Amino acid sequence: MSTQPLLKINDLHVEVAGIEVVKGVSLELNRGEVHAIMGPNGSGKSSLANAIAGHPSYTITSGEVFVDGEDILEMDPTERSLAGIFLAFQYPMAVPGVTVTGFMRSAVKAHVKGDEQILRRFRKDLKAKFELLEMDPSFSTRYVNDGFSGGEKKRFEILQMAMLNPKVAILDETDSGLDIDALKVVSKGINKVQSEENTFLLVTHYQRILNYVKPDFVHVMMDGRIKQSGGPELAHKLEELGYDWLKSEVQAEA
Amino acid sequence: MTSDILEKSKTEFRSIQTGEPGWLYDLRQAAWNTYMDTPLPDRVHHLWKYTDPKVFQPASPVELSNILPVISEEGDEVRELPAQFSAFGYNRGDRKVFSVLSDDARDKGIVVMDLSVAAVEHKKLVQKHLASLVNADFGKFESLNLAVWNTGIFIYVPDNTILEKPIYLHRHPTGLHTYTRLLVVGGDNSQFSVVNDYSCHCENEGAIVNGVNEVVVGKSSNVELMNLQRVPRTHKTFITNRNKIDADTKLNAYALSIGSETSKVDIGTQLAGRGAESRWHGILYGKDNQHFDHHTRHEHTAGNTWSNLEFKVALKDKSVSSYTGLIRIEENASNCEAYQENRNLLLNDGTKAESIPELEIINDEVSCSHGVTVGKVDPEMIYYLNSRGIDSAQALRMVVAGFYQPVLDKLPENVRDLYTVQLHKQMEQL
Numbered sequence: 001m002s003t004q005p006l007l008k009i010n011d012l013h014v015e016v017a018g019i020e021v022v023k024g025v026s027l028e029l030n031r032g033e034v035h036a037i038m039g040p041n042g043s044g045k046s047s048l049a050n051a052i053a054g055h056p057s058y059t060i061t062s063g064e065v066f067v068d069g070e071d072i073l074e075m076d077p078t079e080r081s082l083a084g085i086f087l088a089f090q091y092p093m094a095v096p097g098v099t100v101t102g103f104m105r106s107a108v109k110a111h112v113k114g115d116e117q118i119l120r121r122f123r124k125d126l127k128a129k130f131e132l133l134e135m136d137p138s139f140s141t142r143y144v145n146d147g148f149s150g151g152e153k154k155r156f157e158i159l160q161m162a163m164l165n166p167k168v169a170i171l172d173e174t175d176s177g178l179d180i181d182a183l184k185v186v187s188k189g190i191n192k193v194q195s196e197e198n199t200f201l202l203v204t205h206y207q208r209i210l211n212y213v214k215p216d217f218v219h220v221m222m223d224g225r226i227k228q229s230g231g232p233e234l235a236h237k238l239e240e241l242g243y244d245w246l247k248s249e250v251q252a253e254a
Numbered sequence: 255m256t257s258d259i260l261e262k263s264k265t266e267f268r269s270i271q272t273g274e275p276g277w278l279y280d281l282r283q284a285a286w287n288t289y290m291d292t293p294l295p296d297r298v299h300h301l302w303k304y305t306d307p308k309v310f311q312p313a314s315p316v317e318l319s320n321i322l323p324v325i326s327e328e329g330d331e332v333r334e335l336p337a338q339f340s341a342f343g344y345n346r347g348d349r350k351v352f353s354v355l356s357d358d359a360r361d362k363g364i365v366v367m368d369l370s371v372a373a374v375e376h377k378k379l380v381q382k383h384l385a386s387l388v389n390a391d392f393g394k395f396e397s398l399n400l401a402v403w404n405t406g407i408f409i410y411v412p413d414n415t416i417l418e419k420p421i422y423l424h425r426h427p428t429g430l431h432t433y434t435r436l437l438v439v440g441g442d443n444s445q446f447s448v449v450n451d452y453s454c455h456c457e458n459e460g461a462i463v464n465g466v467n468e469v470v471v472g473k474s475s476n477v478e479l480m481n482l483q484r485v486p487r488t489h490k491t492f493i494t495n496r497n498k499i500d501a502d503t504k505l506n507a508y509a510l511s512i513g514s515e516t517s518k519v520d521i522g523t524q525l526a527g528r529g530a531e532s533r534w535h536g537i538l539y540g541k542d543n544q545h546f547d548h549h550t551r552h553e554h555t556a557g558n559t560w561s562n563l564e565f566k567v568a569l570k571d572k573s574v575s576s577y578t579g580l581i582r583i584e585e586n587a588s589n590c591e592a593y594q595e596n597r598n599l600l601l602n603d604g605t606k607a608e609s610i611p612e613l614e615i616i617n618d619e620v621s622c623s624h625g626v627t628v629g630k631v632d633p634e635m636i637y638y639l640n641s642r643g644i645d646s647a648q649a650l651r652m653v654v655a656g657f658y659q660p661v662l663d664k665l666p667e668n669v670r671d672l673y674t675v676q677l678h679k680q681m682e683q684l
Contacts, residue, residue, distance in 0.1 A: 053641050056633065077640035086641075093638040097656025103642075106652065110643035143656070160642060 004069045005030050006084075006199040007052075007168045012063035014044075014051040020061070021047040023224035029168070029199040036202040036210055036235065039221035040243045045203045046090060048221070049172040053087035054080045067168055082111060084167030088157040088174050095144040100156070101126065103144045104163055111164055125163065132192055133159045134185050151182040158189040165193065170201045175209035187212030207239040220246055277381055278373050285390035285400035292394045304576035304608065305518050305547040310395050310462060310492045312431060338668045339449075340419035341366040345405040347432030347463075353407070362415050364446075366423075369406030369435055379410060383439050387468045387496035387524075395492050399433050399466045406435035409448065413441035413472070420447040420480070420669060426454045427463045427485055434463070440471035442500075447478035449669055452485050452493070452513070461489045463514075469497040471505065473527060478506045480669050481521075484513040484676055487542070491517040501527025501556070508665055510673050511538040511546060512680040522551035525559035525590075535661045536565035537673070539680050540573030540605070550594075551580040554620075557588040565596045566661060568654055569605035570684060580612040583620050590617070594624040599631065599657055601650075601684070651684050 007029040014022035022044045029035050039045050051058040052065055054077035065072050067083050075083060095103065105122055112118040118125075130137050133155045145153050154174050161169055171190070175183055190213050194200060202213060210218075210232065218234040220227045220243075227246050228234065238245075274282075294311065295302040335342050340359040343366045345351040351368035359366075365376065373380045390397040407423055425434055438448060450467060463485055471477050477499070485491060491514040499505050511517060523532045532552060540546055552561040567575045581592040598607035611624040631653050639649035655678065662674055 055637060076646075077637055078643055078645045081641055081643040089638065089641075093632075093635050095635055095638065095653065095656055097659030098652050103639075103652070106639075106644050106648065107642035110645070143659075164642065 005066070006068055007201065008064070008066040009052070010064040010066075012048070012051065012065065013061045014047055015059045015061050016047060016057055021058075021224055022051060024063070025221075025224075025226055027201075027219065027226070029201060031199060032196040033217065034194060034200040034202065034213060034215045035217045035219065036204060036215040037219045037221050037226075038204055038207070038235065038238060039227075040247070041205070043221045044224040045221050046172050047224075049087055049170045049201070049203050052080075052170060053077060053085060078110075081164075086161050086164055086166035086169045088154075088161055088169070088171040090172040090174075090176070092145045092153045092157055094146040094148075096146045098144050099141055100144055101140045104160065107160065108163055129159045129162045132162060133189050135159065150177040151179065154178055154186055155182065155189070158186050158193075162189055162193050165198075167198050168201070169193070169198060170203065172203045173205060174202075175204055175206065183209060184212060207235045210235050222246060274370065275373055275377065278384075281385060281390075282401045285385075285397045286402070288390040289394060289397040289401055292397060295394060300578065300610075301520070301549055305516065305545065307394070309490050309516050310464065310518070312398075312462065336422070338419060339422040340364070340417050341421040343367075343407045343409070343421065343423040344426065345407050345423075345434060346426040347405060347428035347434065349405050351405055351407065356419070359417060359421075362417065363410075363412045364415065364417060364421075365408065365410035366421055367408055369403075369408045369437060372408035372437075376408065376410065379439050380408060380437065383468065383470050384435075384437055385468075386470065387498055388466045388494055392494065395464055396466060396494055399435065399464050399494075403433040403435045403466070405432070406437070409436070409438040411438075411440045411444050411446045413443055415441065415444045415446070417444075417446040420449050420478070420666065422449045423451060425450065425452045425465065427452070427461060427489060428454070428456060430458055430461045432461070432463045432465075434465045436465070436467040436469075438467075438469040438471075440469070440475055440477055442472035443474045444472070445476040447480065447666060447669075449480045449482070449672070451482040451672075452491070453482065454485060457486050457488045459488050463489055463491045463493070465491070465493040467493070467495045469495075471497070471499045471503050473500045474502040475499075476504050478666060479508070480665070480673075481507070481509045482673070482676065483509070483511045483517060483519065484680075486513065487515050487544070489514050491519070493517075493519045495519070495521040497523040497532075498526050499523065499530045499532065502529035503527070504531045505533070506664075507532070507534045508661070508669075508673070509534070509536045510676060511536065511548065512540075512676065515543070516545045516547075518547040520549045522553060523561070524553045524555055525561060527556050528558045530556065530559045532559075532561045534561075534563045534565075535664060536563075537658050537661055537677060538565070538567040538575060539570075539658075539677060540567070540575055541570040541680070541683065542573060543571070544573040546573070546575040547577075548575070549578045549580070551582060552592055552594070554581075554583040554587045554590040554592060557586065557590065559587065559590050561590075561592045563594045564661065566599075566658055567597070567607055568599040568601060568657060569607060570601040572604050574606040574608075576608045578610045578612060579624070580614065581622060581624065582614040583617050583622070585616040587617055588619040590619075591621045593622070596626050597657075598626075598628040599654065600628065601631065601654070647684075651681065654681060654684060
């Protein structure tokens with residue numbers, strides 16, 4: 001097994017509509033590690049997540065991103081997915097007319113590249129994941145995210161992640177808008193997928209989800225930069241003192 | 255046109271009509287006179303704003319005379335009936351007509367037969383209903399159809415009859431001119447479905463298909479009508495459909511428009527009795543230089559009637575679609591509800607969709623809505639699919655197929671595949 005980081009971000013700068021939103025972020029995520037990125041609204045967390053996944057509106061102006069040693073910045077979003085990146089969307093898109101099963105089968109098919117065995121047990125796998133995320137099997141014939149509640153959308157994102165088994169899972173505010181029961185279910189799904197073979201980047205506004213998904217590292221992002229990194233205790237400190245504690249330091253610096 | 259040629263063509267028309275009953279001959283003759291006396295539609299008229307009527311004009315009256323009916327020809331052929339249908343009707347532009355019925359359908363008194371023969375064998379019904387909805391005064395090309403139709407199918411479903419499997423009609427154009435008619439007469443308290451499939455593999459450059467379909471249904475019946483227009487790109491198609499449903503009858507109509515170079519379609523349903531319900535679901539996919547011009551109308555002539563229409567259009571390459579959708583509610587028709595939605599998906603620059611809802615509401619107690627959208631595929635949707643490893647070409651196919659899927663889902667199961675396969679075949683290059 002290679003010892004290089006699964007996700008390596010090197011001095012990444014990102015622009016949206018000509019405005020720099022990520023201003024030099026470097027991170028290393030090793031196998032088996034769970035990292036949380038916390039920060040107030042507008043700090044650039046989601047921009048970082050979308051830039052890594054390859055959203056066309058996010059322009060990477062400089063820096064490098066490697067997945068398992070492979071430079072991904074020349075790849076389109078499809079290739080990045082196939083290279084092992086998974087982004088759980090903050091606001092998943094509805095795709096009317098495309099059923100959950102049809103969508104999932106197309107995605108799995110693209111990933112397994114003709115591995116008949118995996119395709120043969122697709123239905124069984126899907127059923128197991130429905131159970132894991134405590135979703136009714138009737139979702140399989142519903143259209144993707146069409147008329148789903150906020151909680152259902154988030155569960156379905158995690159279900160997709162569980163089906164695709166990515167090397168690098170980036171969860172963009174998967175916890176926001178979830179009630180406590182849904183949060184527990186989603187966390188259970190995350191913990192089930194988490195292993196020594198993958199790494200997680202949890203982008204979150206609140207400490208809440210970190211009670212259920214234990215991070216090894218916590219990073220605080222403000223104004224497009226990683227302001228501070230530490231262990232799980234950093235999240236508790238933020239919970240206690242709020243972001244203002246760091247904000248004042250950012251301002252003092254500026 | 256000089257009176258000389260007019261007179262000459264009238265003479266030819268007379269001489270060729272043999273074997274048909276006199277009343278039908280008179281109907282044709284009158285329609286022919288109307289056709290000859292009617293000028294080409296004015297492009298100022300809103301229904302002809304988008305399509306040049308000249309494309310449906312036969313080159314000369316002499317050419318027309320060649321396609322007039324020859325009753326003496328033996329048309330019937332026995333063919334095997336596919337298991338998913340209760341009857342099969344086939345008619346060709348060159349006058350070949352045959353039909354096969356299941357024992358069940360025959361036992362129930364269902365009629366599916368050559369319209370010319372039905373004019374004799376079921377004279378009362380045919381005489382009463384033929385040209386009752388689309389007569390000689392309807393329009394120039396409709397009068398031409400009534401005068402010279404040479405191939406047609408008649409369907410009769412008696413009262414209190416439930417036919418589980420659809421009646422499938424293959425409407426097969428041939429040669430350069432096909433003038434074809436369908437007359438469906440449904441009784442009270444019955445249930446049946448008809449697949450009306452215009453298709454052929456014939457490629458005759460400049461061929462014209464002129465079709466008129468009339469469907470008259472009694473009270474408390476349940477009817478499904480499934481029209482497909484998938485004739486080759488060499489053809490120009492002019493189709494007029496009129497349906498009339500009586501009290502408490504439910505009509506579900508589906509249309510697939512994918513064929514022809516130029517296709518002008520006029521579809522109308524009259525809700526003529528209280529409690530009547532009409533739903534129309536249209537699917538159109540255009541590509542290359544295809545030109546589509548659809549007009550729909552829901553005419554509420556009785557109170558407490560309900561209609562809903564959805565028309566989904568996607569256009570690729572340089573294809574264009576024009577759509578005018580009329581809802582008319584008569585003065586004495588209170589408590590009606592009518593809804594209409596037209597959604598257009600433009601898959602690239604250079605396509606064009608026009609959509610004009612028309613409301614003629616002469617009654618205050620109604621509930622009416624209409625909506626039009628014209629837009630492109632949302633790039634965020636494609637990105638979402640990309641982020642799951644699905645490449646952009648497949649993502650686009652999935653999104654466009656998904657655009658139509660809710661309509662396909664509503665189709666009866668035994669016909670859904672036919673629609674889906676044909677639609678996806680048309681979408682192949684996407």
